[in-house]
Amino acid sequence: MIVIRARRAVVxxxxxxxxxxxxxxxxxxxLPYDTPxxxxxDTEDVILADDEVLLPGLVDxxxxxxxxxxxxxxxxxxxxRAAAAGGVTTIVDMPLNSLPPTVDVAALQTKRAAxxxxxxxxxxxxGxxxxxNAGELAKLHAEGVFGVKCFLLDSGVPEFPPLDADGLRAALSAVAEYDGLLIAHAEDGEAVRPASGRRYADFVASRPPEAEDGAIAMLLRLARETGARVHVVHLSAASAxxxxxAARAGGLPVSVETCPHYLALTAEEVPDGDTRFKCCPPVREAANRDALWQGLADGVIDMVVSDHSPSPPELKHLDTGDFGAAWGGIASLQVGLPVVWTEAxxxxxxxxxxxxxxxHAPAARVGLARKGRIAAGADADLVVFAPDAPYTVGELHHRxxxxxxxxxxxTGVVRRTWLRGAPADxxxxxxxxxRGEDR
Structure with missing residues (x-):
């Protein structure tokens, strides 16, 4: 047994x-802090320091x-390893960019084996x-995936092509039959223009907010038509x-996420040629960032997750700084908590x-009832966080x-993490x- 006493715990x-x-x-x-x-x-007694807070393990x-x-x-x-160092005790892995992509049961088995x-x-x-592959979605659901992801424009890898309106309708209809969840990268490819060169402003202009607005409108319309549950990933454009x-107020089962980079970074601060900042959809202007924070405060945005999407350095084209050629993804799995907390x-x-x-919100959305909270019966996924300690981003465990x-x-340092009652070291x-195993 372990007894962890904290003057500050989020419960x-x-x-x-x-x-x-x-x-x-x-x-x-x-129990109350002083409960005898x-x-x-052989009980291990852990008493947190006055500057530490006990948190549930994060769910990304x-x-x-x-x-x-x-x-x-x-x-x-x-x-x-990076997740554990950052206080993240549960992740859900995306169906791309692995080979094969997780689009059928055989590929899922291959990924689990890896x-x-x-x-x-x-x-x-x-999934x-x-x-x-609409006929494969129920099979993937039966094998325990937490939902299925689609792209509404080019995904960046040829083995995971996007859905057009008819394909999206077919997928949503299939998902609705078993009350599953479809999550969507919602950008309209017709509103996205080719980009090249070192100017970050040109890259942002190539993927305007209207691209997200239009794709989200289509997703919501077809979700109403089919009755499917849907989730918008990595919302960047506050205009949506x-x-x-309105969709949620009308009873549509839609949820929304955004990411640390959209809440902490701004287009104004991105140096031309610094392709480390490239992601799709892009980091936008400061006013847009402020509006996303308001969306969180208002409850329109439900959760914050990383969209950790790393690549080898050469694919970032750091030497040329060409935003058109660089891979679009930001590595942040280990640092998401201090990034978000500093700005929050x-x-x-x-x-x-x-x-x-x-x-709590990410765990609840995918049905992980024992994750993301400190409560009797929950998994003992726990994090010791020093919210006032300074932190300079240095050594990372990402590849x-x-x-x-x-x-x-x-600001904020993860000092200790437990995964199901044992050190996450x-x-x-x-x-x-x-899906469904921990109910």
């Missing part, structure tokens, strides 16, 4: 003192691990919806918030709100430490999760 959406009893892999009880206990002699439902097939980009061993025995945190999987709010506290948000956005956050001065003891 049930509030911060206060608590004693958390851990027995085996689960939280046995959450008649515990076994948007991670591109890329293994098998592109393990030189990232792999389960490196990605999950991950088995390598993971330092618990790992679940998304993929691509042209012609009114239609998303500056805006007057509470740490408990960050926990809601980065732990390639190429990130726009390198050297950035932040990089040892590969993570489990491969299936």
């Amino acid at each position: 049930d959406g509030a911060e206060g003192p608590a004693a958390v009893l851990v027995s085996g892999e689960r939280i046995q009880a959450v 206990l008649d515990a076994p002699d 439902t948007h991670v591109h691990v890329n293994e098998p097939g592109r393990t030189e980009w990232e792999g389960f061993a490196t990605a999950t 991950a088995d025995g390598q993971c330092a945190v618990d790992v679940g999987f998304w 993929g919806a691509v042209p012609g 918030l009114p239609q998303l709010a 506290r500056r805006r007057g948000h509470r740490l408990a709100e960050v926990v809601e956005w980065m732990a 390639h430490p190429v990130t726009p956050y390198a050297g950035r001065e932040l 990089g040892v590969p003891r993570g489990r491969l999760l299936r």
